[in-house]
Amino acid sequence: MKQCLVVDDSSVIRKVARRILEDMDFEITEAEDGQQALDECRKTMPDAILLDWNMPVMDGLEFLTSLRAEEGGENPIVVFCTTENDVAHIARAIRAGANEYIMKPFDREIVEAKFQEVGLI
Numbered sequence: 001m002k003q004c005l006v007v008d009d010s011s012v013i014r015k016v017a018r019r020i021l022e023d024m025d026f027e028i029t030e031a032e033d034g035q036q037a038l039d040e041c042r043k044t045m046p047d048a049i050l051l052d053w054n055m056p057v058m059d060g061l062e063f064l065t066s067l068r069a070e071e072g073g074e075n076p077i078v079v080f081c082t083t084e085n086d087v088a089h090i091a092r093a094i095r096a097g098a099n100e101y102i103m104k105p106f107d108r109e110i111v112e113a114k115f116q117e118v119g120l121i
Contacts, residue, residue: 001027003029004021004027004028004048004049004050005028005041006029008032009032009054013052013081014030014032018030020108024115024121025121029044033057034060034062036057038067047076049077049078051079052082053080064098065096068096078098078100079098079118081102083103100114
């Protein structure tokens with residue numbers, strides 16, 4: 001079973017994402033900020049990461065930069081899932097190593113389509 005780390009400071013978003021991803025046969029781990037996410041990745045590197053941008057402690061972009069520098073950190077498929085929808089933010093995310101980008105609010109169809117595009121399902 002593939003593992004997905006859901007990183008968002010909103011427990012509601014994490015819960016919604018968990019339901020969608022579990023239905024897609026992913027095992028889910030959660031983190032509420034980038035530092036917790038990095039700690040989780042150091043324990044077990046997931047196959048995929050659904051990542052928010054704006055979070056306390058360490059934001060999504062800082063996390064992504066740190067993740068890609070970790071041993072094995074180049075492997076997870078990272079899908080940003082955020083309200084930041086301007087071209088500059090998207091370009092920064094892709095340059096930092098994001099594989100895909102989802103705008104909030106999202107639904108099952110959007111998540112499935114993006115995960116299919118990057119070869120996770």
